[in-house]
Amino acid sequence: MQSRDTPPTTTPAASGAPRTADATYDVLVVGGGVIGLVTAWQAARRGLATAVADPAPGGGAAQVAAGMLAAVTELHYGEEALLALNLAAAERYPSFAAELAEASGRDIGYRRCGALSVALDADDRAQLRELHGFQQRLGLAAEWLTGSECRRLEPMLAPGVRGGLRVDGDHQTDPRLLTAALVAACERAGVTFHRSLAARLRLAGDAGAGGDAGDAAAGRAAGAELADGTRVAAGQTVLAAGSRSGGLAGVPEAVRPPVRPVKGQVLRLRMPGAGAPFLGRTVRAVVRGSSVYLVPRESGELVVGATSEELGWDTTVTAGGVYELLRDAHELVPGLTELPLVETGAGLRPGSPDNAPLLGPTALPGLHLATGHYRNGILLAPVTGDALAAVLTGGELPDATRPFAATRFGRPARHRHEQHEGQHA
Ligand code: GLY
Numbered sequence: 001m002q003s004r005d006t007p008p009t010t011t012p013a014a015s016g017a018p019r020t021a022d023a024t025y026d027v028l029v030v031g032g033g034v035i036g037l038v039t040a041w042q043a044a045r046r047g048l049a050t051a052v053a054d055p056a057p058g059g060g061a062a063q064v065a066a067g068m069l070a071a072v073t074e075l076h077y078g079e080e081a082l083l084a085l086n087l088a089a090a091e092r093y094p095s096f097a098a099e100l101a102e103a104s105g106r107d108i109g110y111r112r113c114g115a116l117s118v119a120l121d122a123d124d125r126a127q128l129r130e131l132h133g134f135q136q137r138l139g140l141a142a143e144w145l146t147g148s149e150c151r152r153l154e155p156m157l158a159p160g161v162r163g164g165l166r167v168d169g170d171h172q173t174d175p176r177l178l179t180a181a182l183v184a185a186c187e188r189a190g191v192t193f194h195r196s197l198a199a200r201l202r203l204a205g206d207a208g209a210g211g212d213a214g215d216a217a218a219g220r221a222a223g224a225e226l227a228d229g230t231r232v233a234a235g236q237t238v239l240a241a242g243s244r245s246g247g248l249a250g251v252p253e254a255v256r257p258p259v260r261p262v263k264g265q266v267l268r269l270r271m272p273g274a275g276a277p278f279l280g281r282t283v284r285a286v287v288r289g290s291s292v293y294l295v296p297r298e299s300g301e302l303v304v305g306a307t308s309e310e311l312g313w314d315t316t317v318t319a320g321g322v323y324e325l326l327r328d329a330h331e332l333v334p335g336l337t338e339l340p341l342v343e344t345g346a347g348l349r350p351g352s353p354d355n356a357p358l359l360g361p362t363a364l365p366g367l368h369l370a371t372g373h374y375r376n377g378i379l380l381a382p383v384t385g386d387a388l389a390a391v392l393t394g395g396e397l398p399d400a401t402r403p404f405a406a407t408r409f410g411r412p413a414r415h416r417h418e419q420h421e422g423q424h425a
């Protein structure tokens with residue numbers, strides 16, 4: 001079990017490690033979760049020699065995530081800029097799913113199922129009505145349904161449902177299938193996997209990084225040293241390690257991404273295989289202030305999520321977390337307690353100060369970010385891959401991603417420079 005206070009750390013295997021690079025690439029992606037993989041795949045597709053450093057590529061938060069593509073149903077007040085990116089991502093999904101299926105030979109479970117947000121009492125109903133008004137002002141497609149209309153659509157819903165919002169444009173994909181497909185696509189595209197944690201960012205000027213501290217190239221990211229002692233040299237390094245992205249040693253303080261772990265506990269149940277489908281679409285509600293969602297897959301898996309807990313690095317599945325999810329899900333769909341509970345798990349969302357991702361170049365030349373996706377990592381994977389591929393090949397961040405530039409929380413350039421000098425003089 002991990003401690004809640006101690007971030008996962010790694011120390012380089014220092015003694016006896018070679019001082020020159022063991023491997024050299026155009027791009028090193030630090031982190032092989034869904035965001036790191038999509039970045040590596042898209043970079044390799046554009047002809048860049050690309051490597052990923054991760055002890056278990058395809059792991060991370062995507063193994064727990066439900067895979068809702070919920071741009072409209074998960075709309076939050078004050079996040080209108082993020083909404084535009086989420087909508088662009090949702091629009092990109094069908095072509096992304098087709099390209100990835102073609103490249104990997106695998107299906108990613110993209111399902112155009114729609115979603116229904118329901119209210120269980122008068123307060124929920126008022127809140128949902130307000131959200132509907134907000135959605136309408138933003139021109140989003142969401143239809144108000146009465147309680148009986150909701151139950152006609154989803155007969156397993158509780159008789160007490162007081163109304164709901166039907167959103168036919170919010171779909172789902174299966175994050176486990178998605179990551180498996182991305183690993184396969186990366187392999188086919190020639191991405192090299194270094195199955196070790198990145199332990200320290202290399203800077204041009206580090207011993208063995210191809211320059212000395214006094215030369216003109218000093219002050220440039222140049223790859224990473226891995227926990228197994230491998231020294232990976234790269235012209236461009238992408239920090240895509242989810243909630244761990246802020247913890248890589250050697251990253252100058254001024255460009256360190258401000259991400260934090262936000263724990264989510266999730267359950268997996270099995271729906272009956274025969275007869276009428278248990279649920280046809282994603283169903284969600286806010287019950288006594290906590291959000292609960294049920295995501296039914298064609299495979300028969302029913303994902304119930306998620307808690308949202310600021311508990312540091314703790315990934316313990318707690319009795320309280322499971323109880324609250326089952327209690328709230330049972331209020332929505334009473335028949336759910338008859339289903340086999342087949343899995344519980346907890347993952348860490350990479351939260352950022354404005355709940356939006358940090359994308360593209362940092363103030364340190366050669367260092368890019370693809371992190372901070374918080375609740376939207378699965379949804380934003382396609383546009384993140386596109387954006388990082390654009391900047392890694394010398395282009396600009398595409399328009400939709402420009403408000404989410406990695407530099408937006410940065411400190412003034414002078415301060416950045418001083419900090420960098422201080423660390424590496
Ligand atoms: N987007 C779902 C979650 O973060 O729980």
